[in-house]
Amino acid sequence: MSQHRSSDGELEKIETVLLLEGIYRRYGYDFRNYSYASIHRRIWHRIHLEGLSNVSSLQEQVMHDSDAFFRLLGDFFIPVTEMFRDPETFLVFRRDVVPLLRDLPYIRIWHAGCSTGEEVHSMAILLHEEGLLDKTRIYATDINEDALQRAKDGMISIDRMKQYTKNYQAAGGTRSFSDYYDSDHGVVMLKPHLRRNTVIARHNLVTDSSFNEFHVILCRNVMIYFNNKLRDQVHKLIYESLALEGFLIVGGKESLSFTPLADRYETRNSPNRIFRKIR
Template identity: 60%
Template sequence: MYDQKAGDLSALRKLGSVYSGADGGRGTREEEERERIEIALLLEGLYRLYGFDFRNYAYPSVRRRIWHRIYAERLLSVSGLQERVLHDRSCAERLVDDLVIHVTEMYRDPSLFAAFRERVVPLLRELPSFRIWHAGCSTGEEVYSTAILLHEEGLYDRARIYATDINEEVLHVAERAAYPLKKMQEYTKNYMRAGGKDAFSGYYGASGNVAVFHPFLGERIVFAQHNLVTDRSFNEFHVIFCRNVMIYFDSILQNHVHDLFHESLCPQGILVLGHKESITFTKHAGHYETLDQQEKIFRKIK
């Protein structure tokens, strides 16, 4: 018996392969140009109607995620997805969820947090109070990692942490400070490698299969929606974390975000980027000194 569902899915994937060149070639130049136009129109509509601007995101990543959403919506083309997105906000939100990358964990890249403890904490000790911005905070694990680190260094009562993301749903998760209990073993290892000073289990309680972090860790954190592409600076910060966000942006958008961070950092402020990111080829390269090249920690000097 013919399986209609399987047949439809096969047809969708075959169509996608025409555009991707999965059948052995890259498709015709006309097909590639048509697809680029369709994607540009889709992203323009998403921006004009809903305010989400992905027009300067790296094209290969955007294209791949758009086709993922086309398959998921059981559509046949980028234009078909555009029509649905423009008339169905829930579809637009699903597409935005696909386009925004959410990868995080407690003490992700433990060596970064160890370096932060060694190189940045002594600078923060000299301040009566300080503000930290976690830009693109996702579900908040790294925000609470920072809160724990500052607590252990006796500095948390001086801090105000602003944690922002484009996606409201992940912010709701972050505000709840509740994560799968099964991840705590891995997070404990990260915490120890990052130079943790206490028992990591002392910072959360178990409720069923969920680990809920103690409320005091959230007392000095403000979670808010902020779009790095379209929104402006909203405060002056002593530290900005933005790790592995700009790798999905093209050079134009990367420079735009670096403008935003430079404007938002106070004199001698600290910028922390992801391992694959750099300020080297931006117009602000001469405005920072390097505190840790491997961990991508920079200090604003002008």
């Protein structure tokens, strides 16, 4: 009986590999080196919603129906973000990193995997308060076109504003959070002047290359969905994109330990995963 279950599991892995290979060849999205456990959950979520029975039946549907593919793609892109997420990270950035950026004539910051833009908007507010926004260009990229459009629109979820205000205050905000947005008929929009120096564009960390040199790169809670091979590949891209003595900030469950480039960085703040490129 256990051998039968084991063979079923192996068969499902084969089906999953074929599905992801098909998606890559048919649509150009590469999920082949994403964490199996994460992608497996999302595939089965879609299988149940579509009323199907196995991965192969989903593959057949996705290969012949682009609408079905985009429904599955929506399951792969589950945005988890908020304004001033992990407020202490923004507080430490304000206290320890901002003073080192002041001497630069021009600052380039990359939010890789920006989702719907809440953390990008948070950075713009922080830099505005520190008097650095006018000499900063923030690049915000993601693979998800719908999320990018929300980021471009500067839309903020009204039902989260109470939590966002608490986050802002905990992150060392120096003004009233309501100074930074307009509210109209239940829609909250970031004030336009805060978006003026932000470039929002599609970029795929899996398949696209470096496009500039940055003084700060934030890639938070993105690589937790990758397997080791892909994680190392993306770390290489980030390293190549980061200026010497530039700062890399990753998510709370992420680390540079056990990556081939770990010795190229020094740890500036371990609890908040802030590293500096030293070679």
